[in-house]
Amino acid sequence: MSSDHDSHRCTCGKGLSRRQFLTSAGVGALVVAAAGHLEKEHEASAAVMRSGEGDKITLHINGKQYQMLVEPRWSLLHVLRAELGLTGTKEGCGRGECGACTVLMEGIPRYACMTLAVEAEGMEITTLEGLMNGEELGPVQKAFVEHDALQCGYCTPGQIMAVEGLLRKKTHPTMEDIRQGVSGNLCRCGTYNHIFDAAQRAAELKRGGAQ
Amino acid sequence: MNAPDGNIYYLRGIPVPETPPPGKDPAPWKKTEIVGQRLPRVDAYERVSGVALYPSDIHLPRMLYAAVLRCPHPHAVVKGVDTARAEVMPGVCAVITGKSSESDFTWSFSKEIKAKIFDPTCRFEGEEIAAVAAETAYQAWDAVRAITVEYHVLPFIADESKSLDVSSPQIHSGGNTVKTDRYSRGDVTRGFAEADVVIDETYRTECELHTPLELHGCVASWNGDQLTIWESTQGVYSLQSRIAEILGIPLSKVRVIGHYMGGGFGSKLQPGKYTIIAAALAKKTGRPVRLFLTREETFLAAGNRPPATMRLKAGAKKDGTITALEFSCTATGGAYPAGGTSLMDWLVKDLYLCPHVKTEMRDVYINAGPARPFRAPGHPQGAWALEQMMDALAEKIGMDPVDFRLQNIPYHSQGRDGNPPYTSTGLKECLIEGAKAFGWEEAKKRSRESKKGGYIRRGVGVASGLWFAGGGNPPSTVVVKLFADGSVNLNMGASDIGTGTKTIMTMIVAEELGVRPGAVQIEHADTGTTQYATPSGGSKTVPTDGPAVRAATLSVKQQLLSFAAADLKTDNASLTLLGDEVISAKNPLVKMKIRDVTGLKKRGVIVGVGYRGPNPEGKVVNPFAAQFCEVEVNTRTGEVRITRFLGCHDSGRVMNRLTYDNQVFGGIIMGIGFALSEARVLDRNQTGKMLNRNWHDYKLPTSLDVPVEMTSLPIEKPDDLANTIGAKGLGEPVTIPTAAAVANAVYHAVGIRMTGTPITPQRLCPAVEKGGKESS
Ligand code: FES
Ligand code: FES
Numbered sequence: 003m004s005s006d007h008d009s010h011r012c013t014c015g016k017g018l019s020r021r022q023f024l025t026s027a028g029v030g031a032l033v034v035a036a037a038g039h040l041e042k043e044h045e046a047s048a049a050v051m052r053s054g055e056g057d058k059i060t061l062h063i064n065g066k067q068y069q070m071l072v073e074p075r076w077s078l079l080h081v082l083r084a085e086l087g088l089t090g091t092k093e094g095c096g097r098g099e100c101g102a103c104t105v106l107m108e109g110i111p112r113y114a115c116m117t118l119a120v121e122a123e124g125m126e127i128t129t130l131e132g133l134m135n136g137e138e139l140g141p142v143q144k145a146f147v148e149h150d151a152l153q154c155g156y157c158t159p160g161q162i163m164a165v166e167g168l169l170r171k172k173t174h175p176t177m178e179d180i181r182q183g184v185s186g187n188l189c190r191c192g193t194y195n196h197i198f199d200a201a202q203r204a205a206e207l208k209r210g211g212a213q
Numbered sequence: 214m215n216a217p218d219g220n221i222y223y224l225r226g227i228p229v230p231e232t233p234p235p236g237k238d239p240a241p242w243k244k245t246e247i248v249g250q251r252l253p254r255v256d257a258y259e260r261v262s263g264v265a266l267y268p269s270d271i272h273l274p275r276m277l278y279a280a281v282l283r284c285p286h287p288h289a290v291v292k293g294v295d296t297a298r299a300e301v302m303p304g305v306c307a308v309i310t311g312k313s314s315e316s317d318f319t320w321s322f323s324k325e326i327k328a329k330i331f332d333p334t335c336r337f338e339g340e341e342i343a344a345v346a347a348e349t350a351y352q353a354w355d356a357v358r359a360i361t362v363e364y365h366v367l368p369f370i371a372d373e374s375k376s377l378d379v380s381s382p383q384i385h386s387g388g389n390t391v392k393t394d395r396y397s398r399g400d401v402t403r404g405f406a407e408a409d410v411v412i413d414e415t416y417r418t419e420c421e422l423h424t425p426l427e428l429h430g431c432v433a434s435w436n437g438d439q440l441t442i443w444e445s446t447q448g449v450y451s452l453q454s455r456i457a458e459i460l461g462i463p464l465s466k467v468r469v470i471g472h473y474m475g476g477g478f479g480s481k482l483q484p485g486k487y488t489i490i491a492a493a494l495a496k497k498t499g500r501p502v503r504l505f506l507t508r509e510e511t512f513l514a515a516g517n518r519p520p521a522t523m524r525l526k527a528g529a530k531k532d533g534t535i536t537a538l539e540f541s542c543t544a545t546g547g548a549y550p551a552g553g554t555s556l557m558d559w560l561v562k563d564l565y566l567c568p569h570v571k572t573e574m575r576d577v578y579i580n581a582g583p584a585r586p587f588r589a590p591g592h593p594q595g596a597w598a599l600e601q602m603m604d605a606l607a608e609k610i611g612m613d614p615v616d617f618r619l620q621n622i623p624y625h626s627q628g629r630d631g632n633p634p635y636t637s638t639g640l641k642e643c644l645i646e647g648a649k650a651f652g653w654e655e656a657k658k659r660s661r662e663s664k665k666g667g668y669i670r671r672g673v674g675v676a677s678g679l680w681f682a683g684g685g686n687p688p689s690t691v692v693v694k695l696f697a698d699g700s701v702n703l704n705m706g707a708s709d710i711g712t713g714t715k716t717i718m719t720m721i722v723a724e725e726l727g728v729r730p731g732a733v734q735i736e737h738a739d740t741g742t743t744q745y746a747t748p749s750g751g752s753k754t755v756p757t758d759g760p761a762v763r764a765a766t767l768s769v770k771q772q773l774l775s776f777a778a779a780d781l782k783t784d785n786a787s788l789t790l791l792g793d794e795v796i797s798a799k800n801p802l803v804k805m806k807i808r809d810v811t812g813l814k815k816r817g818v819i820v821g822v823g824y825r826g827p828n829p830e831g832k833v834v835n836p837f838a839a840q841f842c843e844v845e846v847n848t849r850t851g852e853v854r855i856t857r858f859l860g861c862h863d864s865g866r867v868m869n870r871l872t873y874d875n876q877v878f879g880g881i882i883m884g885i886g887f888a889l890s891e892a893r894v895l896d897r898n899q900t901g902k903m904l905n906r907n908w909h910d911y912k913l914p915t916s917l918d919v920p921v922e923m924t925s926l927p928i929e930k931p932d933d934l935a936n937t938i939g940a941k942g943l944g945e946p947v948t949i950p951t952a953a954a955v956a957n958a959v960y961h962a963v964g965i966r967m968t969g970t971p972i973t974p975q976r977l978c979p980a981v982e983k984g985g986k987e988s989s
Binding site for chain 1: 253257258260262264265267269349350423427473474476507710711713871874875876879880881907908909913914915917919921
């Protein structure tokens with residue numbers, strides 16, 4: 003934590019001064035010692051970011067432009083799902099652990115939950131919906147269907163975006179490339195092996211292989 | 214996908230199965246055209262295009278977002294909740310606490326143990342204290358953080374081995390024992406006396422968390438006195454009954470919809486308190502409310518696989534006969550009755566021939582989140598102990614572990630009263646065929662050679678299993694409708710939790726009617742519009758609802774043939790379906806197009822209803838499994854790399870080979886996590902809090918942790934005694950033997966029995982260094 007972070011004045015609500023840390027650690031020790039005691043929580047220190055105060059930004063998503071007012075703290079994921087109704091992008095954790103929210107920014111896979119909407123301004127953003135050609139599936143999506151690279155399907159949009167990002171960089175990925183390429187995307191159903199197959203097939207389709 | 218014209222039918226001169234007379238069970242399929250194929254999921258398009266609306270994607274007009282304030286202490290009494298500041302914050306529409314009339318409902322954990330939705334006594338970290346509904350999720354969380362609570366913090370117990378100590382705090386007034394189960398057959402003392410070798414070992418499995426990718430939660434919306442819930446659930450009807458009971462309203466007033474869901478693994482068989490909280494906030498605000506937990510909350514309060522300490526003593530003769538098994542365990546389902554020891558001894562009682570068996574299981578309370586059923590409750594834990602023991606016994610009597618298992622295969626369920634036979638047992642085939650396909654003998658040789666030098670040691674391991682259930686059972690009601698152009702609508706209440714239920718059911722309809730799967734449209738998982746089904750869990754959806762789908766389809770066919778018989782002035786017994794025609798078996802000139810059948814044209818639709826009949830009397834329907842794996846252990850770092858896995862399963866008929874293989878691999882991968890990396894960590898001494906409540910610190914297998922070489926080898930034995938489609942369950946058996954197979958392979962590689970999960974480098978490395986068994 004940087005030393006200029008003054009938790010008494012800061013409004014981010016996340017600051018934790020060394021003193022506060024010691025106080026809370028002390029509470030833990032008390033719990034062990036006493037068979038029962040009263041604890042009053044600290045007054046919630048958060049002087050909260052006033053919601054509704056927006057920044058005006060323009061987002062470029064799937065080839066369209068969206069002008070909107072966003073709170074500085076809003077994640078790109080929140081904007082996509084809750085504000086724009088682009089629910090193809092999923093939320094599995096909201097904190098950079100699972101990859102369900104993967105989108106492409108300038109062609110590179112990125113966690114939308116870890117990206118502020120204001121950061122995304124001006125960047126070319128592609129979501130799952132953007133891989134469609136009208137009603138027709140894109141090559142990676144087709145390959146996922148063919149190889150049954152999904153079970154519950156909730157991690158799938160993120161996996162597809164990760165594979166898409168990989169294939170934009172590498173047209174002939176090796177198995178190791180593929181495993182690395184989706185290693186930031188958890189699948190609790192355990193469909194990884196079918197994803198590997200689908201990624202190989204998708205590479206073939208993208209190179210103009212047999213449809 | 215298919216044009217509704219001309220293309221509906223797949224038949225090219227292939228006769229569809231005969232229609233049995235009403236009231237009779239149809240004969241088993243002899244040969245199938247659609248069932249058993251590799252058919253991509255019927256809803257894959259929706260799922261990969263993003264048009265599938267999961268419950269967490271539902272966005273209703275005027276919808277509010279809810280967030281829950283949870284107790285930060287493992288054990289505390291709430292003295293006061295101050296919501297004044299929260300209530301006036303921007304966007305906040307409602308705040309409810311234990312004092313609010315809107316949320317004054319009782320949640321039953323068991324017949325005896327009940328709690329309020331916001332109960333003043335918090336028995337685990339993460340119990341609900343208050344909840345907020347606001348215009349955005351950010352505002353709801355702002356408000357939650359502005360609520361202050363006064364707690365009377367109580368001493369906690371987070372270690373189940375100390376739960377019963379007199380000095381431990383009592384979690385419920387009746388003490389910390391949930392229950393003790395005892396079982397005995399034969400006489401273990403005699404059994405051990407007859408043994409040539411006896412081994413006594415203690416094993417431990419850590420607490421595993423479900424963490425499906427879609428968070429737990431729902432959207433709740435009232436329309437007058439009628440409640441609609443969109444929830445990420447495995448069973449809409451089980452939710453409906455529980456919600457109606459808690460809210461005290463008729464079943465007909467609760468509509469639960471769960472068309473898609475992002476994984477559950479048992480943790481979404483029932484509603485959560487979150488469901489009731491969402492309904493209460495929706496009532497209070499008169500607006501729809503969305504309440505999905507955060508990932509952290511799901512770690513604390515959305516179920517787990519109970520941790521267990523198990524002791525197993527086993528005796529065997531030199532010829533490979535098992536003489537006695539004595540098992541005891543202490544496990545915990547957390548702070549409330551939640552099946553902490555559920556089925557943990559089942560494999561010991563049932564998997565291998567053994568005349569003398571004794572088990573004792575003690576389920577105790579600790580101050581931690583309650584368990585929920587988790588993919589084959591109790592079985593992976595039991596297998597961890599039993600299957601490692603089988604290996605150890607085999608070694609001691611100098612037998613190959615596959616041969617040793619083969620020598621002890623039962624054809625009766627010894628754990629059940631009356632010793633009833635299984636309808637089918639593929640265990641022997643799983644072991645023999647699996648070993649052959651895996652190259653067991655060669656692999657053993659290879660690993661012997663690896664021991665000659667170098668720090669990478671290879672090893673192979675095998676483990677078997679069976680699943681207690683997996684035969685399905687009534688009730689299930691299904692409706693199939695045939696439209697005037699020959700296309701079909703299938704209406705069933707079952708959820709597709711990712712196993713491919715919708716696809717398999719479509720294939721059954723297609724098989725019976727001769728239509729292409731693309732001509733079948735499905736309505737499912739909605740208590741308002743679809744038929745009664747039990748939740749999708751227990752590996753029973755295919756064997757439960759599949760026969761009902763077949764029955765409903767046959768009913769449609771029967772009616773169609775009678776209508777056609779009237780038109781053709783013949784008796785319907787002589788008629789059969791062929792493509793888009795009804796045709797007489799006696800005289801091929803007597804035929805007509807389905808679309809011309811008067812009865813169908815007049816009604817516009819033929820409706821067939823199918824029910825699930827009873828299971829065969831006096832018999833047990835169980836799936837069986839054997840899995841094989843090869844590992845490389847780095848003796849310098851303690852890392853275990855699994856290089857290949859083979860799952861050989863007997864689940865009766867293979868309904869769809871593509872989704873079948875997917876299940877097998879998925880179960881194995883989950884088992885790999887259980888074996889190598891997953892464990893809930895509680896701060897047992899200092900705070901009682903969970904230390905790894907996120908996916909950074911709680912490690913699921915990633916794409917880099919799974920072997921690229923995975924094989925699924927089905928033992929195709931349609932089980933005609935089990936039910937009318939010949940299929941048994943698959944979703945659970947696939948994860949039962951996995952972890953034990955890994956442990957056996959590690960032992961084979963480095964000669965160290967890792968008796969506790971997970972086998973991490975931190976634990977394996979020192980054990981290798983000491984050159985012996987890990988110290989517990
Ligand atoms: S939701 Fe973004 S990484 Fe999990
Ligand atoms: S398909 Fe369910 S989490 Fe990946």
